[in-house]
Amino acid sequence: MEKKTQRVKTLLTPGEVAKRSGVAVSALHFYESKGLIQSTRNGGNQRRYRRDVLRYVAIIKIAQRIGIPLGTIKDALGVLPEGQSINAKAWKQLSSQWREELDRRIHTLTALRDDLDGCIGCGCLSHRDCPLRNPEDRLGSQGTGARLLEE
Numbered sequence: 001m002e003k004k005t006q007r008v009k010t011l012l013t014p015g016e017v018a019k020r021s022g023v024a025v026s027a028l029h030f031y032e033s034k035g036l037i038q039s040t041r042n043g044g045n046q047r048r049y050r051r052d053v054l055r056y057v058a059i060i061k062i063a064q065r066i067g068i069p070l071g072t073i074k075d076a077l078g079v080l081p082e083g084q085s086i087n088a089k090a091w092k093q094l095s096s097q098w099r100e101e102l103d104r105r106i107h108t109l110t111a112l113r114d115d116l117d118g119c120i121g122c123g124c125l126s127h128r129d130c131p132l133r134n135p136e137d138r139l140g141s142q143g144t145g146a147r148l149l150e151e
């Protein structure tokens with residue numbers, strides 16, 4: 001029986017990365033323009049990506065799904081050791097950070113939903129009484145009108 005040897009490509013074309021990661025080539029270029037991923041150029045000046053870019057793209061997609069801003073993703077990926085693939089320890093650290101961010105967002109959205117519950121069927125849109133219209137009204141409890149001018 002003839003033994004087949006399979007050569008593993010170390011560098012991938014944008015099309016290969018797109019196919020394997022499920023993102024468009026244009027998205028890869030966008031991620032690269034934002035500094036989230038890096039490529040090298042071959043002799044024909046065509047982009048080539050290291051195989052571990054697939055893990056970076058997976059993490060970027062997850063982070064975007066959670067709602068993490070691109071700048072935050074970049075900062076988080078930027079502290080990873082250069083030239084090393086993202087390992088389980090690094091992923092644990094990133095996902096823990098983003099879990100806290102997700103918890104904060106859930107808390108904010110839950111509070112907004114609860115405020116909105118009070119508005120359903122109301123329609124007053126009162127600057128004084130509506131928590132959605134004037135959420136930061138610290139002087140509202142002191143009375144109506146221009147409180148600071150009265151002082």
Ligand code: FES
Nearest residue numbers: 119122124125130
């Ligand atoms: S619309 Fe009346 S409390 Fe918000």
